[in-house]
Amino acid sequence: MNDVKELDPTVVLGTGLLGASVGAALTRAGVTVHLSDAVLSHARVAETLGAGTTAKPDPAAVRLVVVATPPRSLAAVIGEALDRYPNAAVTDVGSVKGRVLRQLQATGRDLSRYLGSHPMAGSQHSGPVSASPDLFCDRTWAVTPHREVTEATADRVRALIRLCGARYVAFTPQEHDSAVAQVSHLPQLVSVLMADHLLGIPSSHLALAGQGLRDVTRIAGSDPGLWEQIIAGNVDALRPELEAVRAHLDEMIAALDDPTHRVRPILQRGVNGTRQIPGKHGAPAMDYGHLVIEIPDTPGALAQLFRDIADAGVNIEDIDIQHDLVRQVGYLEVAVEPGHVREVSEAMTAAGWKLT
Ligand SMILES: NC(=O)c1ccc[n+]([C@@H]2O[C@H](COP(=O)([O-])OP(=O)(O)OC[C@H]3O[C@@H](n4cnc5c(N)ncnc54)[C@H](O)[C@@H]3O)[C@@H](O)[C@H]2O)c1
Ligand SMILES: O=C(O)C(=O)C[C@]1(C(=O)O)C=C[C@@H](O)C=C1
Known part of the structure; x- marks a missing residue:
């Protein structure tokens, strides 16, 4: 079966930035996408932007449900989707995976049709207006298999990732949450700390702000309501990362006592760190x-x-x-x-x- 047939029709629950982008990518690929949101106007805006239709589907015909609601509501919405769409595979795009899976397991439901996932693509902007069918092109999209999930479910989630143009990678939920604490949640908090520091700076000084400051503070502009929920879902993985940064900050402050000898090695470690980040198409980092x-x-x-x-x-x-x-x-x-x-x-x- 081809990917479009495999997923036709799909339901997207939560039509903000992520849900409307998934809807737009699948619609462009030829899949019928039914949109639903707790705020009707969000679904209507997503519909207007080409992410699908707000018409209701026949529940028995639905082959895939993508849940793209805020982290705190995910387990409940996924559970309801498993009940309402008896023949569908259900995935979510939430930023933290372990907690949602534990919450679902605690309900005692059969989770063979659920496979959590997480596209590593987004923006500091929320809502359907910022959505794009290209959001996931060439981005990594993690799936987090668990004991109960069937191959048929995994096939549909893989088809979703392919139709969105993303690159599939599998992690256990725990590994995933440790990894995103390091590469997504910690950078978010460091950016926030930097931007917060600006509040105590005279505006005449801010007039000198150049590209460097904009680079390190872009993601600090993200929705605090969303990030509060992401952080709350991953505190165990995040705490040691923040503590490590605190130790590095202390080291940097101490190095100021002897900058000629002690600052450069730290700066060089920073350069080495940037080289660790993979380049385009998942290739090794390249110094452009x-x-x-x-x-x-x-x-x-x-x-x-x-x-x-x-x-x-x-x-x-x-x-x-x-x-x-x-x-x-x-x-x-x-x-x-x-x-x-x-x-x-x-x-x-x-x-x-x-x-x-
Ligand atoms: N923003 C990012 O960069 C990013 C990237 C990857 C994954 N995610 C994850 O994707 C999910 C959605 O994030 P977003 O940035 O699209 O948020 P968003 O605020 O743009 O959209 C969320 C939408 O869900 C709707 N909603 C809330 N509760 C609902 C419910 N119970 N039922 C139905 N709809 C409901 C809201 O009305 C809103 O339209 C989150 O779980 C987030 O962790 C976000
Ligand atoms: O590009 C951005 O604005 C993002 O922060 C997107 C980003 C990230 O890469 O950390 C943020 C959170 C998500 O869970 C996934 C992706």
């Missing part, structure tokens, strides 16, 4: 070369810049756009393979662009 190009605030400037880079015959690996509100210009940071930096720089300068 970066160029920053000034973009005037005129219509079509960005499109022209992309054309000029394409004309130089170089592949853009990543981009980041920032605006200087004082000078009314933008800056495009372009990542290219290291060997191509000089070539693109020369081509851009020759085409009249200002590199900074």
